[in-house]
Amino acid sequence: MANETPLGVLRRLVDRLVVSNDETALVEGVLGMLVEELGADRGLVLLTDRSGATTTIEAQGPRGKLSAREQAEISRSIVHEVWRSGKALLLEPDIGEGSKSVQALGIACALAAPLRVVGKLEARGVVYVDFRSVDIEIGDDERQLFELATDLLALVMSHRRQVSTIAEDLEAALGRERVPPPSLDQLLASRSLAPLRADIETAVVSDLPLLLLGESGTGKTLLARAVAEASQRMPVVRAMLGAADDLNTITSELFGHEKGSFSGAVAARAGLVSFADGGTLVLDEILNLPPHAQQLLLDFTQFGIYRPLGWSSPEPKRAAVRI
Structure with missing residues (x-):
């Protein structure tokens, strides 16, 4: 050195x-x-x-x-x-x-x-x-x-x-070979779902919202996806909103927002409803949503119309989504 x-x-x-x-x-x-x-x-x-x-x-x-x-x-x-x-x-x-x-x-x-x-x-x-x-x-x-x-x-x-x-x-x-999720027929073959078979088969051909209740980990999301596939209502979009309590956050996530609608909204963004148009929207932990957010969903499920956050047009947007 x-x-x-x-x-x-x-x-x-x-x-x-x-x-x-x-x-x-x-x-x-x-x-x-x-x-x-x-x-x-x-x-x-x-x-x-x-x-x-x-x-x-x-x-x-x-x-x-x-x-x-x-x-x-x-x-x-x-x-x-x-x-x-x-x-x-x-x-x-x-x-x-x-x-x-x-x-x-x-x-x-x-x-x-x-x-x-x-x-x-x-x-x-x-x-x-x-x-x-x-x-x-x-x-x-x-x-x-x-x-x-x-x-x-x-x-x-x-x-x-x-x-x-x-x-x-x-x-x-x-x-690694990926294991596909079970089909509706595979799920209905289980003894635990046998008593619900008629109700589930009715839900497949219906356009009404489907409410699945059960303990965490019992397969509610798997069943929702299987029903969506059997009814050919794809894609399946999953929304995890149970922990949110701010109305603007929930509105933006579900319905999207316009540019400048809040601080940090530098561009317009589509919501999950738009991505699920023609398919199925799975709402996890929906009962944990605050009442004012549930009212938003009620209007959408009844009439299929929604307004993104900051939407200024008098005419709402529409989407054909099974919930």
């Missing part, structure tokens, strides 16, 4: 982190840069995946690659010590639990740090570089560069793995 400013080194480090799309190439690039910038003899990264399998990535320095025996020694004691401490360590022959491994490896000192995101307890791997010359001095600048590089590498790897996991889950969800 003697011939380059810390800012220049940091810039090159960030460049390494953003240019590679492959995780192995990313790790190799950062490890190679650390070996070069720190004047280390060799470098090693041990990575663990979600299954627990370990991958070894090496960076060859002036002294060549680590032998299988040296890798085993690093894995046996130094990796364990780094994971136990949870922080970057300067390993020297006469200090700490890693001192015996330093002596066994025949090196002057080594730097090692866990690859994990701050706040995450699970380590994803360990970064290791060693120095054979007894004249080498590892100062604060070298340690800070090493720690910064490993922290940034861990953050980028964690982000990429999260994105990869989300993409895999999404791909699996999209590829």
Whole structure:
């Protein structure tokens, strides 16, 4: 680092982190840069995946690659010590639990740090570089560069793995065969609906509003959709207005609004009734609507007419909707 400013080194480090799309190439690039910038003899990264399998990535320095025996020694004691401490360590022959491994490896000192995101307890791997010359001095600048590089590498790897996991889950969800909702015949085949079969079959051929009562989770929405499909009144549009108590909000959601009808109404917007025209509008938790909102629905269900919020024309709009 003697011939380059810390800012220049940091810039090159960030460049390494953003240019590679492959995780192995990313790790190799950062490890190679650390070996070069720190004047280390060799470098090693041990990575663990979600299954627990370990991958070894090496960076060859002036002294060549680590032998299988040296890798085993690093894995046996130094990796364990780094994971136990949870922080970057300067390993020297006469200090700490890693001192015996330093002596066994025949090196002057080594730097090692866990690859994990701050706040995450699970380590994803360990970064290791060693120095054979007894004249080498590892100062604060070298340690800070090493720690910064490993922290940034861990953050980028964690982000990429999260994105990869989300993409895999999404791909699996999209590829999974979707189970269609049950038909009316399938629902009526159940013993619990057998006593209501005649009433439901009458509702299929009727244009009158249909009120379904029952405990939460008993299948009211499934039955409403099945009736709509059997009566060929599609599309089915569902409105969740039970928690709303503001008349303007309910009016806008159901019937739409005109531009400038309230603060924030920068453009006209169609309501759910318009989307359900020719089909079925399913109103969940309708009994929880305030009385003034129920009056709006009464006018619509009786005459099929409505006025969006801010509607200035004397003539109302119309929609053919089964509720």
